[in-house]
Amino acid sequence: MQYITEENITEIALTRWGSGHDPRTAELLTALVHHLHAFAREVQLTEAEWGAAIRWLVRTGKISDERREEFVLASDVLGLSMLVVQMNNKFDPVATPATVLGPFHLGRSPHAEYGADMSDGVPGTPLYIHGVVRDVDGKPVGGAVLDVWQADSEGLYESQLKDVDEARLRAKYTSREDGSYSVRTIVPFGYGIPNEGPVRDLVNLTAMSPFRPAHVHFLIEAPGYERLITHLFREGTPHLESDVVYGVKEELVVNFVENEPGPTPNGGESAEQFFTVEYDFVLQSRA
Numbered sequence: 001m002q003y004i005t006e007e008n009i010t011e012i013a014l015t016r017w018g019s020g021h022d023p024r025t026a027e028l029l030t031a032l033v034h035h036l037h038a039f040a041r042e043v044q045l046t047e048a049e050w051g052a053a054i055r056w057l058v059r060t061g062k063i064s065d066e067r068r069e070e071f072v073l074a075s076d077v078l079g080l081s082m083l084v085v086q087m088n089n090k091f092d093p094v095a096t097p098a099t100v101l102g103p104f105h106l107g108r109s110p111h112a113e114y115g116a117d118m119s120d121g122v123p124g125t126p127l128y129i130h131g132v133v134r135d136v137d138g139k140p141v142g143g144a145v146l147d148v149w150q151a152d153s154e155g156l157y158e159s160q161l162k163d164v165d166e167a168r169l170r171a172k173y174t175s176r177e178d179g180s181y182s183v184r185t186i187v188p189f190g191y192g193i194p195n196e197g198p199v200r201d202l203v204n205l206t207a208m209s210p211f212r213p214a215h216v217h218f219l220i221e222a223p224g225y226e227r228l229i230t231h232l233f234r235e236g237t238p239h240l241e242s243d244v245v246y247g248v249k250e251e252l253v254v255n256f257v258e259n260e261p262g263p264t265p266n267g268g269e270s271a272e273q274f275f276t277v278e279y280d281f282v283l284q285s286r287a
């Protein structure tokens with residue numbers, strides 16, 4: 001019989017969790033125990049601190065539902081999401097880089113025609129994003145589905161608005177046979193992660209910025225290609241260097257070109273000033 005001591009508890013826990021029925025489960029859980037114990041020993045974790053952490057986890061669970069993924073947000077602000085994204089999406093250097101999905105993606109967006117307006121009455125300055133979806137050899141990718149979503153000019157996503165039932169500032173576009181796509185939306189603004197909640201409370205314990213730079217999200221899928229989850233960020237916008245979720249990559253920072261009223265890239269006409277972004281998404285072939 002081996003009794004428990006401060007010295008032997010880690011070894012004993014590692015042996016128990018190493019009995020995972022599947023080798024990968026055993027590997028993951030023993031590494032988790034190893035690092036958790038090492039963390040507690042390194043910082044000499046007090047019972048009060050341990051209790052505060054547990055209460056924070058409970059709050060994070062309680063505030064989460066199908067419209068609010070507070071644990072995803074926690075992973076995002078800790079830099080874990082972007083680390084995992086980068087380790088698992090090692091694309092060709094010319095392919096568009098992947099970034100975090102974030103907690104505000106809703107999988108059930110309506111399909112939109114080429115150039116259709118996904119802002120549909122939400123106030124803002126018109127923005128047209130257009131270009132080509134292609135592969136790393138330059139071949140156009142037709143039939144790619146571009147799932148696009150963004151926050152409004154108050155920095156709020158549909159899932160944060162209780163009274164909204166219909167799709168708001170999100171749609172799925174399909175690239176044409178020549179790879180071309182065209183999105184009509186509104187100019188995005190930077191915003192802070194939700195004000196109320198355990199993740200924001202944690203961030204507020206530090207001097208770090210809680211803001212994200214102005215961006216539009218894209219999730220692009222096409223048969224035979226790796227799924228691409230990414231963003232486009234507005235060049236020159238505040239918070240590019242301090243994005244609270246570490247999502248900014250040089251290749252994703254784009255020029256928003258200001259245009260006087262007149263013809264628009266989707267073949268229409270704008271009576272007001274509008275912005276355009278031209279961007280080609282480059283997909284990685286599936287191995």
Ligand code: BEZ
Binds near residue numbers: 101102
């Ligand atoms: C977002 O841009 O929607 C987002 C991503 C990660 C954390 C918070 C927000």
Ligand code: FE
Binds near residue numbers: 150151215217
């Ligand atoms: Fe966002």
